[in-house]
Amino acid sequence: MTITGKKQKQIAVITGGGDAPGLNAVIKGIVIKAKTLGYDVLGFKQGWKGLIEDSVYGKLDLDEVENIHMTGGTILGASRTNPYQIDKGEEKIIESLKKNNCDYLIAIGGDDTLGVANKLYKAGVKVVGIPKTIDNDLSGTDCTFGFDTAINRAMEQIENLHTTAKSHDRVIVVEVMGRHAGWLALDSGLAGGAHYIILPEEKFDVKSICDLVKKRKEDNKNYSIIVISEGAKPVDDNWFEDEEEKDSFGNVVLKKRNLANHLVKEIEKRTGAETRHVVLGHTQRAGKPTAFDRVLGLRLGVEAVELVDKNDFGKMVNVRGTEIQTVDLSEALEKNRVVPVERIKHMKLFTRSPF
Secondary structure, three states, rough: OOOOOOOOOOEEEOOOOOOOOOOOHHHHHHHHHHHHOOOOOEEEEEHHHHHHHOOEEEEEOOOHHHHHHOOOOOOOOOOOOOOOOOOOOOHHHHHHHHOOOOOOOEEOHHHHHHHHHHHHHHHOOOOEEEEEEEOOOOOOOOOOOOOOHHHHHHHHHHHHHHHHHHHOOOOEEEEEEEOOOOHHHHHHHHOOOOOEEEEEEEEEEEHHHHHHHHHHOOOOOOEEEEEEEEEOOOOHHOOOOOOOEEEOOOOHHHHHHHHHHHHHHHHHHHOOOOOEEEEEEHHOOOOOOOHHHHHHHHEEHHHHHHHHOOOOOOEEEEEEEEEEEEHHHHHOOOEEEEOOOHHHHHHHHHHHOOO
């Protein structure tokens, strides 16, 4: 449904950072709600890069978004471009919005994308944020869309690896995503029956891992599954180079660290056990979203447009319990949402023991 007889106001939409299952559901929620309120929706390609370069995807209509909530990825594309590392990046974004008659902006992304959105809000842009990260580490919300899909993807692979590890009496180290917080390792590891789970919240001791492997072998359990977050660090931190490669937002490029491979070598050296590693990588964020992420994405998209319609900017939609609420972008970005001590204690009841 559209309103005729007057110029419709227009909402620009971008998807920044890494893709996450449920992004297309968010886009659908935005378009459906916007159309019912009389707004046009204009998509820009590749996140902030598209706004800086005035790369327009096009107007999003009802027919185009009808079934996209069932698909993974993002029809708009994504990038990790930081406008504040580009000459006149902020100015170019504002110019692009004005040129394309975009009165408002909805930015969908993680802490880096939303950090840019907050700076743009302070510069006068009428912006609303929607949190997106499979790491589930944004403090302004209880959960983020994409996380449920990712833990199920990872859980299935961890569970499946038991058969080959047991068949060959091997230790298998499974590296999952999680830069600052270990939610993905925690939930997928517990659900997938891992024998040891390593999180970024605590530096890990290689000796305790090797002790578990040895104890299981003594008890005629000749295989072990170890799940490790990509952002975890050992007590002995000399595994990594002093000058690690960083992206435009200053984050270490974790794929260069070879964390799981380092751990495999240590386990083999200290226990003699044949050890392999599997880096799940982008398989965790690939493919179709779960029902939970589809529905959550739709709800977040709707709420974001309602904020626009209320002229309530500089906010992020969030989840508290089962309800969609809002929080100031500045508050949402204050710190990372990490796994609390009590959850780590619970995790250790089910892992790090020889049963």
